[in-house]
Amino acid sequence: MSKMTMRERMLAVVQGSEHDRVPFVQYSGIAAPNEEVWSVIGRENMGLLVWCGLHRFEHPNCRFESEEIEIDGRKGTRRTLHTPEGSLTEESLWAAIASSRSKHFVVEPKDYKILLSYFRDITVHKHTDQWIAVNKELGDDGLPHTSIGRSPYQQLWVEWVSLEDLALHMVDCPKLMEEVFATMFEVQREIFRAVREAVTELWRVRLLPVPYVNFGDNITAPMIGETYFRKYCLPSYQELAELLSSSFGVQGAKPLPCGRDIRVAVHMDGDLKPLWKAISESPVRLLDSLSPPPDNDTSVADAVRLWPEMRLCINFPSSIHLAEPKVVYNTTMEILEQGGHTGRLQIQISENIPPGAWRQSYPQIVKAIRDFGPVKT
DSSP, X not given: OOOOOHHHHHHHHHHTOOOSSOOEEEETTSSSOHHHHHHHHOGGGOEEEEEEESEEEEOTTOEEEEEEEEETTEEXXXXXXXXXXXXXXXXXXXXXXXXXXXXXSBOSTTHHHHXXXXXXXXXXXXXXXXXXXXXXXXXXXXXXXXXXXXXXXXXXXXXXXXXXXXXXXXXXXXXXXXXHHXXXXXXXXXXXXXXXXXXXXXXXXXXXXXXEEEEXXXXXXXXXXXXXXXXXXXXXXHHHHHHXXXXXXXXXXXXXXXXXXXXXXXXXXXXXXXGHHHHHTSXXXXXXXXXXXXXXXXXXXXXHHHOTTOEEEEEXXXXXXGSOXXXXXXXXXXXXXXXXXXXXXXXXXXXXXXXXXXXXXXXXHHHHHHHHOSOOO
């Protein structure tokens, strides 16, 4: 087999075609600037994923503003959402490699009236310019990581309200919360339609295929449980899968012109064991950032056995970046032995890692992948 580019390897994993070795990929810039990483391990040894979308929002009667703040000596950001029904604020404090919320937009049930005003003001439009620009800039180095946003339950607790408050609100105000979920599902449905329109346009006008569309859901079983996962996530995944099918889908949608299904991907980066059966019954065909032991509970071997059609874009265990080089190498080889020859495995850095640790760990990951050799499906 002739030498492949990293983009070709990544596409081969998604499309199920033959490729010369397991891709190693990072979310663009997540561990260090890409050029800096390439200077150490070689450009040919690491691909890139760049988050981008195919839709945009307009909300003419609502607006966000942002300002820098300092609380107890810690710097951060205050974001304010202004709507016709009032304003909500969120405060985040900066840390070494991320930020943490010290105050959420929604705190009390009465705040949902303001949030609903924002959701109801949104109109969704297809937007291909960013995707086209990212795809062109990446060239042979990688792929656009096409985002659909988060499904409603996950969006609420990740972006708008603390998990504890959300749980209380769902118990204390079930009618209100079902109104919130229904409104969010309507916005999401419009996103799906805009994305399908964008995907169709990209293929018909430019012959640019979108290989998959990703829910950035940050799924971890303890935060959602099987019941809510089935109620609030699976319907979203199913509806999008039908709209992105190469055959007729929901509401009599015409087949996609590219002639193949576009895979539905979900960012599932936590403990998944309680959700194994539900995931098996879902239309999800690509797991983004699956995090195997020792950090979480689902191994590559488990995933290979449970989900024979699933593309496994696993996050290399973040804790192992701090281990001795031999441990990094052996962990990589164990992952490769469990899933490397399926043709469905991609090793990626898609969660934060300890600052600077990549200089020791990345070369060992690359060495193990090269020693493992060609993918023999």
